Amino acid sequence: MRPALDPRTRRTLAVYGSVMGLAYAIIGLLEVVNAFYTWFLRPGAEEALIALPGLPAGDLFGGFSSLVIGLVLLQAVRLWKPGRDEDVAFVLVGSLLAAAFGVLYILIFAANGVSALLAGGEELADWLASGWLADVLRPEIWLFVLVLPATIVSWRATRFIVGEGA
Amino acid sequence: MSGLKAELGEEPEAYFVEKRYEFIKRVVSRVFKGKRRLTLSDLLDRVFLHRGLGIPIFLALWWALFRFTFDVSAPLSDAIDMFFGWLGDVARDGIANPWLASFVADGICAGFGSVLVFIPPIFFLFFGLAILEDSGYLARAAFVMDRALYKLGLHGRSFIPMLLGFGCNIPGVMACRTIEREEDRILTILVNPLMSCSARLPVYVLIGGAVLGAYAAAGVYSMYILGIALAVCMALLFRHTIPYFKGRRSMFIMELPVYTRPTLRSLLRHMYERGVLFLRKAGTIIFSVMVVVWFLATHPWSATAGGELVENSYVAMLGKALEPLVRPLGFDWRAVAALFFGFLAKEIVVETFGILLGVEEQALTSAIAQLFTPVTGLAFMAFTLIYMPCVATIGVIYRETNSVKWTVFTVVYGLLLAYAVAFVIVSVGHALGYP
Numbered sequence: 001m002r003p004a005l006d007p008r009t010r011r012t013l014a015v016y017g018s019v020m021g022l023a024y025a026i027i028g029l030l031e032v033v034n035a036f037y038t039w040f041l042r043p044g045a046e047e048a049l050i051a052l053p054g055l056p057a058g059d060l061f062g063g064f065s066s067l068v069i070g071l072v073l074l075q076a077v078r079l080w081k082p083g084r085d086e087d088v089a090f091v092l093v094g095s096l097l098a099a100a101f102g103v104l105y106i107l108i109f110a111a112n113g114v115s116a117l118l119a120g121g122e123e124l125a126d127w128l129a130s131g132w133l134a135d136v137l138r139p140e141i142w143l144f145v146l147v148l149p150a151t152i153v154s155w156r157a158t159r160f161i162v163g164e165g166a
Numbered sequence: 167m168s169g170l171k172a173e174l175g176e177e178p179e180a181y182f183v184e185k186r187y188e189f190i191k192r193v194v195s196r197v198f199k200g201k202r203r204l205t206l207s208d209l210l211d212r213v214f215l216h217r218g219l220g221i222p223i224f225l226a227l228w229w230a231l232f233r234f235t236f237d238v239s240a241p242l243s244d245a246i247d248m249f250f251g252w253l254g255d256v257a258r259d260g261i262a263n264p265w266l267a268s269f270v271a272d273g274i275c276a277g278f279g280s281v282l283v284f285i286p287p288i289f290f291l292f293f294g295l296a297i298l299e300d301s302g303y304l305a306r307a308a309f310v311m312d313r314a315l316y317k318l319g320l321h322g323r324s325f326i327p328m329l330l331g332f333g334c335n336i337p338g339v340m341a342c343r344t345i346e347r348e349e350d351r352i353l354t355i356l357v358n359p360l361m362s363c364s365a366r367l368p369v370y371v372l373i374g375g376a377v378l379g380a381y382a383a384a385g386v387y388s389m390y391i392l393g394i395a396l397a398v399c400m401a402l403l404f405r406h407t408i409p410y411f412k413g414r415r416s417m418f419i420m421e422l423p424v425y426t427r428p429t430l431r432s433l434l435r436h437m438y439e440r441g442v443l444f445l446r447k448a449g450t451i452i453f454s455v456m457v458v459v460w461f462l463a464t465h466p467w468s469a470t471a472g473g474e475l476v477e478n479s480y481v482a483m484l485g486k487a488l489e490p491l492v493r494p495l496g497f498d499w500r501a502v503a504a505l506f507f508g509f510l511a512k513e514i515v516v517e518t519f520g521i522l523l524g525v526e527e528q529a530l531t532s533a534i535a536q537l538f539t540p541v542t543g544l545a546f547m548a549f550t551l552i553y554m555p556c557v558a559t560i561g562v563i564y565r566e567t568n569s570v571k572w573t574v575f576t577v578v579y580g581l582l583l584a585y586a587v588a589f590v591i592v593s594v595g596h597a598l599g600y601p
Contacts, residue, residue, distance in 0.1 A: 114241035
């Protein structure tokens, strides 16, 4: 017999994973809509169609990636029913993908800062005035922070399933 | 065969592979009693090998790799850029002989510097690829792509050589040896040059950074996706139109390694081993060609007024002779000259621009922005991706196919395809309202 996850952990992961999945899917969808607008409908438009703080105007592939993370995390809903413990992998992989993108956007924020510092002058002034805020408000950074508890719980649950944890 | 396909509801070869796995599973379950404990690899494979999500996850991870390569390495490239700019100024001010000053500042510093600024993105790319490879994910990517590739005319085993092609087309072409059936092997060799090798990255970074602004990373990523899409389309086209490639394909069964946590040491080693090839190339082939390009761009010395009037140089004569061919794509003589020398090694496209535009590294981006619009820049990137493999890859293609016919075919179809794709990009871009 394989060990079964306790119902509370299973259901917590199901609900939390699905909520985070939904959040990622919505953000991803908004980013795709914005990118579609600035790439194809109004080429070169400065303003985004959906202007929310940190939401990029033309990051089509970034939006697609968030949508994928959302779809992976949404599979957590399967954990609601007993007997599907191995589906915890969707929460684990989804949150690992979220971590990869969260860390990536933080690194980009830092890299943009260093580039502005090296360039100095107007570029540094622009970045200090607004650029840093746009970078740091990127929704995927904050969603990554919110996903962290699910990463920890799903990792523990995975270790339990594979017989490495208590 | 088509009757069997209709009967089984899928490609017969894919069906047989699945049945083989089912048989193995049945034998294993009889030999090992009781329910086997799941492993971490079993759990992760449920997601990474998922029928619907497997490919989107691969594309998302690939995008993350390119943002990491392009955006995170940018400050290091900026620092190298500034250093070579300063070095060029020092040489120009410090050397009295104008010919020597031009050679050192415009030839060595501008040319060499314009290539060396791409060391950071190339090392970052190999670092990211090493993470995917050492963790065991890259083998899953090949597995996930197998079904799609098979339906589209390529052998499942083709994906590994194609992935290697992202680093360099030479090992990519050589890795095709693992494909048993000759027709499948040659087909994979023919489309391998469409995989965007690391030598093309400097061109994308330069042109994308100059004309696509905030969308530069997306432009670079689209080149890689375009390469994969074109490889698949061409394989499909060749398989259906060239009688030699028609026939049954062999099956694909691969052993998946377990997932492991990569160590920093092995990641750095992999990154160094692959990245240093670029450095060696920069120090040998690229340096030699750079001297030739500088000479052709500054001579006749009197006609160019000591290298000041590039329009009167030998390179300009060559570029202007070829310009009518590429004018419909929005490229001028400098672009065509850069592409001409890029045949020797793709990085030379960047270095040639550096010399022809006669500007410091910092100003190269803005000079390029005057040369291309976003649409023609994107078309130029696509042309660079497709037009022909470098001379070393052509040599390897000849060696591996042992055929002049297939080697010439690779070059000719590449040129025609490059022209057609660039033309479509320009036409569609203009139709959408882009300048």
